[in-house]
Amino acid sequence: MEFKSGFAQSIESYLEYRDGMHYGGGGERKYLLSFDQYCAEHFPGENSLTxxxxxxxxxxxxxRGHRALENKATTIxxxxxxxxxxxxxxxxxxVPKVPQYVPYIMTDDELRALFFAADRLSMHRLTPFLDETIPFLLRFIYACxxxxxxxxRLKVDDVDLKTGEVFIRNTKR
Structure with missing residues (x-):
């Protein structure tokens, strides 16, 4: 999508500047696109950041309950x-404070039960090798x-069986 508000040229030049410094990311573009669409609708012709x-x-x-408010605030x-x-x-x-997320850590018994259930899945009618793939993926996700x-998103070329290395693409950071 393209930028349409009075900020369109400024946003494009800002993103080019950020890309030139190798700081540009999809998040910035997405947040500024949201800002641009809002401004085009509610502040048409405005080109001063008031x-x-x-x-x-x-x-x-x-x-609207949108997420990543801290990232949006930083971008703007x-x-x-x-x-x-x-x-x-x-x-x-x-930016409103949100309670810190506390992850749930499964007990050894819960992990055993999860892997036990995964090993006994019977989905062979849906996709070939799914019965083997799901238990492996669960263990791989857990172990790594x-x-x-x-x-x-892993591809065959991302795994080096000789060195034991795995190349993870498009991570959060």
């Missing part, structure tokens, strides 16, 4: 700094600390 524009967009993100702050001193910079305390998507 307090009203920024806070209005960010408040709408909060109200950096964009404001790029535009210069006349631009409004969202305060650090504007992978996210499910990281394991599912």
């Amino acid at each position: 307090k009203e524009t920024v806070r209005s967009w960010f408040s709408s993100e909060i109200a 702050r950096m964009f404001a700094r790029y535009l210069g001193p006349s631009s409004y910079i969202l305060p650090m305390n504007f 600390g992978l996210r499910p998507g990281e394991a599912l």
Whole structure:
């Protein structure tokens, strides 16, 4: 998608600047696209980063329950700094505090039960080798600390059986 608001040119040049420094990421583009669409709808023609524009967009993100608010706030702050001193910079305390996520750690008995159940799956009618693949994937994800998507994106070339190395693509960081 392309940028359409009064900020379109500034956003494009900012993203080129960030890409040139090898800092550009899909997240920034996505967040700025959301900002751009909001501005095109609610502030057509606006090309100055004002307090009203920024806070209005960010408040709408909060109200709609969107995630990654801290990342969005950082992106809009950096964009404001790029535009210069006349631009409004969202305060650090504007992002609502969310309770820290506490992961659930399975007990040894729960892990045994999970692997036991996976070993006894009978899905051979759906896809060949699925009965072998699911137990392996669960153990591989557990042993390597992978996210499910990281394991599912693996290609044959990503695994070196001689060295025991696995190349993980598109990780969170």
